[in-house]
Amino acid sequence: MSWAAHDLEPYAIQRHLKLKIAFVPLLFGSYSPDMLTKWFVYGIHLGPWELKASDPAQFHRGWPGFGFTHSLLFGAVLGVLIWKGFGSKLWGLSFMIGQWAHALTDACDTLGTPLLFPWTFHFHIDAWAYAGQTGRLTDAAAYFSGLGGMWDVVWIVYGLISWRVLTSAYFDSVIYRADAFWPWVNRWVPRGALLALYRAAFFYGTSRWIAWTIWAHVIHHYPYDLSWGGPHWVPAEHP
Amino acid sequence: MRLDLPSKADLQVFAWYCLAAAVYIAIGVVVLDFLLSFWVAVGYLLVVAWLVPAALRRLR
Numbered sequence: 001m002s003w004a005a006h007d008l009e010p011y012a013i014q015r016h017l018k019l020k021i022a023f024v025p026l027l028f029g030s031y032s033p034d035m036l037t038k039w040f041v042y043g044i045h046l047g048p049w050e051l052k053a054s055d056p057a058q059f060h061r062g063w064p065g066f067g068f069t070h071s072l073l074f075g076a077v078l079g080v081l082i083w084k085g086f087g088s089k090l091w092g093l094s095f096m097i098g099q100w101a102h103a104l105t106d107a108c109d110t111l112g113t114p115l116l117f118p119w120t121f122h123f124h125i126d127a128w129a130y131a132g133q134t135g136r137l138t139d140a141a142a143y144f145s146g147l148g149g150m151w152d153v154v155w156i157v158y159g160l161i162s163w164r165v166l167t168s169a170y171f172d173s174v175i176y177r178a179d180a181f182w183p184w185v186n187r188w189v190p191r192g193a194l195l196a197l198y199r200a201a202f203f204y205g206t207s208r209w210i211a212w213t214i215w216a217h218v219i220h221h222y223p224y225d226l227s228w229g230g231p232h233w234v235p236a237e238h239p
Numbered sequence: 240m241r242l243d244l245p246s247k248a249d250l251q252v253f254a255w256y257c258l259a260a261a262v263y264i265a266i267g268v269v270v271l272d273f274l275l276s277f278w279v280a281v282g283y284l285l286v287v288a289w290l291v292p293a294a295l296r297r298l299r
Contacts, residue, residue, distance in 0.1 A: 007277075031277070137271075167249060196288040197281065199256070204280035207260045211267040211274050219268065 002105050003143050003212065006030045007205025008155035009101045014175075015165045022094040022179035025082065027201055029098025032078070033069040033106070034060075042136040056133040057237040061111050063120045070106055071117030075099030090179065109148065110229055110236040122239035126229045127151070129236035141222040142234040144212045150226065156206050166202060171195050259287040 010030050014021040041060045043052025053059035061067040068074050075096040083092030107113045112124025128148035131139045143149055164170050175198055176182045182194060189197075216222045225231035245253065263283055267274040 136275075163245060163249075163253075164243070167245075168252075190289070190293075192293060193285055193289045196284050199288070200281045200284050201277070203256065203260065203263075203284050204277055207263045207280070208267065208274045210260070211264040214264065214268050215271070 002102075002108075002148060002151065003140065004152040004205035004209045005105050005155055006034075006102050007201040008152065008159055009105065010098055011159050011165050011202055012155065012162065013097060013101060015162050017097070019093070020090060020178050021097070022088075022090050022181065023175050023198065024179065024181055025091040025095040026098040029075065029079075029095035029100075030102050032095070032099050033074070033102045037066045037069065041132045042139070057111055057130065060132055061106075061113060061122070061130075063114060063117065067114045067120070067122075068117045070103045070113035070115070072100055072103060072115055073117055075103065088180075105151075108151065110238050112239055124239060129229060129231060129234050130238075131234045131236060133237055134234060138234060140212050141216045141220065142231050144209075144216045145222050145224050145233075146230040147226055147228070149209070149213065152205070152209050156209060159202055159206070166199055168195055171198050255292070256288065259284065262287070 007030075010023065010026045014023055014026060037060055040051065040053050041056040043050055043056075045051075055062075059065045061070055075098075078099065079092040079096030081092075082095050083089050086092075103113050103115055107115060107123045108125045108127045109130040110124060110126050110128070111130035112122035112126075114120050115123045128146040128151070129142055131142040134142070159166070171194075176186075176194070186194060217224070223231065223233060225233065229236065263273075263280070273279060
């Protein structure tokens with residue numbers, strides 16, 4: 001799984017696709033595969049009870065389970081539903097692209113994703129360890145010690161090189177004009193707040209990458225392991 | 240080749256966001272729950288990148 005890439009990829013995608021893209025559904029699509037399941041993968045405490053999947057990897061990426069949320073078909077189906085439901089082909093397409101980016105990115109870890117569901121074969125590049133079953137903190141420590149964390153750096157640097165996508169001029173001339181959502185919200189919310197909302201995912205992705213890296217390597221001294229499939233000090237899940 | 244450099248105004252905005260990020264990171268490292276929610280980050284950014292500058296402009 002990825003921690004910050006899903007926050008950062010939409011900025012690069014909307015910049016470089018030669019298609020008109022609506023940013024909000026693109027971001028929503030990028031978050032969608034984990035939106036309803038991640039809490040149950042890591043588990044939560046409700047008073048004396050712990051709610052957690054008995055097999056987090058199977059629940060998250062498998063079938064039976066919610067692995068279908070990481071398939072291309074899921075993005076296409078929801079994209080069509082959004083298109084027909086909201087009457088906006090742009091929203092449907094943008095959502096689908098965001099969801100596909102998530103599914104493809106997560107195929108880079110050791111567990112992979114059933115991209116071509118209902119064919120349940122997991123596509124996996126094995127670049128970094130999937131460790132969601134170990135709990136949130138160990139997963140964070142592992143992710144930010146391996147190539148997954150480095151993959152996030154690519155998107156942070158890419159975003160900073162493409163700094164114009166974060167400017168108010170770009171927001172006004174491209175993002176705001178591309179999608180009727182922004183003028184609609186602008187009836188109640190000032191433009192300055194909309195600009196902050198537009199920048200929020202980049203801010204969130206970059207800031208928490210730095211924060212988790214400090215937590216993992218300055219406060220707790222987890223060892224870096226940038227080898228393929230690492231870090232190998234954590235038990236990685238495989239299909 | 241021509242370098243595409245940000246203006247002084249762009250850099251001022253960037254510096255403000257960096258300051259906001261530094262505070263967010265400092266809080267997040269101490270209180271990990273702060274890092275876990277996208278909506279917390281959205282709320283935080285609305286306060287520091289919109290409400291606070293708007294209030295400062297009004298005071299001037």
